[in-house]
Amino acid sequence: MKAAVLTAPRALQIDDRAAPSVGPDDVLLRVHTCGVCGTDSHIFQGEFLVKFPVVPGHEVSGSVEEVGENVTHVRPGDPVTVDPNIHCGVCRFCRAGKINLCENLTAVGVNRDGGFAGYCRAPAKQVLKLPENVSLEAGAFAEPLACCLHGLDRARFEPGMSVLILGGGSIGQQMLQLVKTGGARQVVLSEPMENRRQLALACGADHVIDPLHENAIKAMREATGGGADLTIECVGRPQTVEQAVKSTLRGGTVLLFGVSGPEDLAKIHPYEVFLHELTIVGSFINPFTQSRAIEALAAGRFDPSKIISHRYPVAGFGEALEQSRSRDAVKVVVQPAKEEAGRD
Numbered sequence: 001m002k003a004a005v006l007t008a009p010r011a012l013q014i015d016d017r018a019a020p021s022v023g024p025d026d027v028l029l030r031v032h033t034c035g036v037c038g039t040d041s042h043i044f045q046g047e048f049l050v051k052f053p054v055v056p057g058h059e060v061s062g063s064v065e066e067v068g069e070n071v072t073h074v075r076p077g078d079p080v081t082v083d084p085n086i087h088c089g090v091c092r093f094c095r096a097g098k099i100n101l102c103e104n105l106t107a108v109g110v111n112r113d114g115g116f117a118g119y120c121r122a123p124a125k126q127v128l129k130l131p132e133n134v135s136l137e138a139g140a141f142a143e144p145l146a147c148c149l150h151g152l153d154r155a156r157f158e159p160g161m162s163v164l165i166l167g168g169g170s171i172g173q174q175m176l177q178l179v180k181t182g183g184a185r186q187v188v189l190s191e192p193m194e195n196r197r198q199l200a201l202a203c204g205a206d207h208v209i210d211p212l213h214e215n216a217i218k219a220m221r222e223a224t225g226g227g228a229d230l231t232i233e234c235v236g237r238p239q240t241v242e243q244a245v246k247s248t249l250r251g252g253t254v255l256l257f258g259v260s261g262p263e264d265l266a267k268i269h270p271y272e273v274f275l276h277e278l279t280i281v282g283s284f285i286n287p288f289t290q291s292r293a294i295e296a297l298a299a300g301r302f303d304p305s306k307i308i309s310h311r312y313p314v315a316g317f318g319e320a321l322e323q324s325r326s327r328d329a330v331k332v333v334v335q336p337a338k339e340e341a342g343r344d
C-alpha cells in the first residue's frame with residue numbers, strides 16, 4: 001500500500017509498504033476517505049504528542065478488510081468509521097467518565113499510524129459501523145462532527161437560539177449545518193473569504209459578515225439583534241476570541257472551539273463577563289458523541305459534498321496538506337482509490 005509517513009517534524013515521505021497485520025483485538029480497514037484537518041498541520045510541525053515516524057490521519061472511513069479473532073461487532077466488508085481517540089480507562093478522569101480528559105490519551109493518526117494510507121489498523125473498540133444510508137465519504141466526517149456535537153453540548157445549545165459563528169472554514173461550516181438543522185432561530189457567520197461566505201449562505205446562514213470590511217463587532221451585534229445567544233469561535237485567534245465575547249448577548253454563551261496557539265493571549269473585560277453573565281466554555285474532542293454524529297449523518301443533518309473542495313490520492317498528501325491551508329480550500333480529503341484515477 002501507499003502510506004504518507006512523517007519521519008520527523010516537516011519531513012514527509014510516501015512509502016510503499018505492506019498493510020499492517022491485525023492483532024486479536026484489531027480491525028484492518030481499507031481506507032476510503034481520510035479528512036485533512038488543522039490538527040494534521042500541527043502534527044506536521046511536530047506539535048502535540050506526536051510519535052515519529054507516524055502515518056497521520058484521524059478522520060477515517062473505510063470498509064473492513066480483516067478482523068482479529070476476538071472481534072465480533074464488525075465483519076469484513078462492513079462500512080465503518082473510526083473514533084481515533086483512545087482513553088486508558090483507569091486514570092481518575094476516565095474513572096469519572098471524562099474520557100476526553102484522560103491523562104494517557106493516545107490517538108490513531110497522532111501517536112499511532114492513521115488513515116493517510118491504503119489501509120489503517122485500529123483497535124476494534126474504536127471502530128463504529130456505518131448505516132446503509134451514510135456513504136463512506138460522509139463517514140469520514142463522523143469524528144469532526146462528533147467534536148462539534150460535544151462543543152454544542154458544552155455550550156448547552158438549544159433550538160430557538162440565535163447563533164453567531166466566527167470562521168467559515170471546515171469546522172465553522174459543519175457547526176453551521178448542525179445548528180441550522182438543530183433548530184437555531186438565526187445563524188450569522190463571520191468570515192473574511194468571499195467563497196466561504198457564499199458557501200455559508202448556500203448552507204442556510206441567514207446573514208454573513210466580512211469582518212475585514214465592516215466594523216466587525218458592530219456588524220455582528222446588529223445582525224444578531226444586539227448579540228447572539230451562542231457565539232462559536234472556530235478560528236483560534238486572539239482577535240476572534242475577543243470579538244466573540246463582545247458579540248454575545250447578555251446571559252449568553254461563548255464556545256471557544258478554534259485551536260489557539262499555546263502561547264496566545266486574548267484580552268477580555270472581566271467586568272463584561274460579570275455584568276452580562278456570560279458563560280465561556282472550552283471543548284476538547286469527542287467523548288461519547290461519535291454514535292450521535294453517525295445518527296446526524298444518517299438523518300441528513302450534514303451534507304459533506306457541500307464542503308469538500310479537494311480530493312487527493314495518498315501520494316498527493318503533501319499537496320493536500322498545503323491545499324488545506326490555502327484560501328480556496330474548505331475541506332480537503334485523501335482517497336486512496338484516487339491513486340490510479342488521478343485527482344480532482
Ligand SMILES: [Zn+2]
Pocket residue numbers: 037038039058059144
Ligand atoms: Zn480533526
Ligand SMILES: [Zn+2]
Pocket residue numbers: 087088089090091092093094095101102103104105
Ligand atoms: Zn484515562
